[in-house]
Amino acid sequence: MGAGHPAQADCRRGVRAALEGMPPGSLALAAVSGGGDSLALAAALAAEGAAHDVTVGAIIVDHGLQEESTDVALLAAQQCADLGLAPVAVVPVEVTATGEGLEAAARDARYGALAETAAAMGEEHPAHVVLLGHTRDDQAEQVLLGLARGSGARSLAGMPVLTVREGTPFARPLLHLPRETTHAACAAWSLTPWTDPMNEDAAFARVRARTALVDLEAALGPGIADALTRSADLLRDDADLLDELAAEAAPEGGGAGVAVTDLTGLAPALRSRVWRRLLLAAGAPTGSLTAGHVAACDRLVTDWHGQGPLHLPGDLRVVRADGRVTITPAGRGQ
Structure with a gap:
């Protein structure tokens, strides 16, 4: 498969960088939705697999959220097979909206299906990885959403190039490329991308963020997406270091709670991360836990004047009593 167009080479x-270092015979799988970004990823993976002695395939998750979803999944699978990818799997999932919304539920179902399918496919290979088609524009939208939520450095750090979910490595080899590059590559490879109508539905925050980025570029000039992604890279390094320090500083929790004195001596930047670790460990949903929730918990330590229990996402109750802070499900005790 050629790479005559600069977008194909990009x-x-x-993808080449993502495959380097994988043992011979490993399995690399493209997560393909049928959209332009993931099809360009699939084509690039098909072009690079042989040179790295890696088996290359694809997983298409059918969320079943639209009437034509099965047809879209089958068309994506056929295009992947035509590119030379094998194995190719279409995996249907059931999406049930939760308190975090339909997008979050679909994302969780998708990652679960990708991890499970990749692990099963990878049993006969020395290593496996799932490649995701997120682009620089997706990263900029993610950072903008974090800004809108008033989140901390971790949220503003956006998506990492490499992450692990349920034991499966996920890589984002196109995260440095603009969306226009992946779509140009699709055209050069004569692929037929699917346009998801949900990407035009302003009911979804990500769609509104995408529109806002266009407006910002028009008002402030080009380069906003690049600036946001550069900021994310810098903040990710800072957040990684602070998270490591917070892990070392975190006191032991448990049923008896945490002593207030174990928290008061920590620097604010570390204490907020310790709070977040404690809340997530107690069952707070990641997507629903905001900086405001963490700040309210912190006031139980820094501005204590007898305020009552806090009720947080995940049906958690945070209480200060007798010099200790406890975090428990709202229906249990207290």
């Missing part, structure tokens, strides 16, 4: 370079 996509291939990103």
Whole structure:
């Protein structure tokens, strides 16, 4: 498969970097929705697999959220097979909206299906990885959403190039490329992307963020997406270091709670991260836990004047009593 167009070469370079160092015979799988970003990823993976002695395939998750979803999944699978990817799996999932919304539920179902399918496919290979088609524009939208939520550095750090979910490595080899590059690559490879109508539905925060980025570029000039992604890279390094320090500083929790004195001596930047670790460990949903929730918990330590229990996402109750802070499900005790 050629790479005559610069966009094709850009996509291939990103995938090449993701495959380097994988043992011979490993399995690399593209997560393909049928959209332009993931099809360009699939084509680049098909072009690079042989040179790295890696088996290359694809997983298409059918969320079943639209009437034509099965047809879209089958068309994506056929295009992946035509590119030379094998194995190719279409995996249907059931999405049930939760308190975090339909997008979050679909994302959780998708990652679960990708991890489970990749692990099963990878049993006969020395290593496996799932490649995701997120682009620089997706990263900029993620950072903008974090800004809108008033989140901390971790949220503003956006998506990492490499992460692990349920034991499966996920890589984002196109995260440095603009969306226009992946779509140009699709055209050069004569692929037929699917346009998700949900990407035009302003009911979803990500769609509104996408529109806002266009407006910002028009008002402030080009380069906003690049600036946001550069900021994310810098903040990710800072957040990684602070998270490591917070892990070392975190006191032991448990049923008896945490002593207030174990928290008061920590620097604010560390204490907020310790709070977040404690809340997540107690069952707070990641997507629903805001900086405001963490700040309210922190006031139980720094501005204590007898305020009552806090009720947080995940049906958690945070209480200060007798010099200790306890975090428990709202229906249990207290």
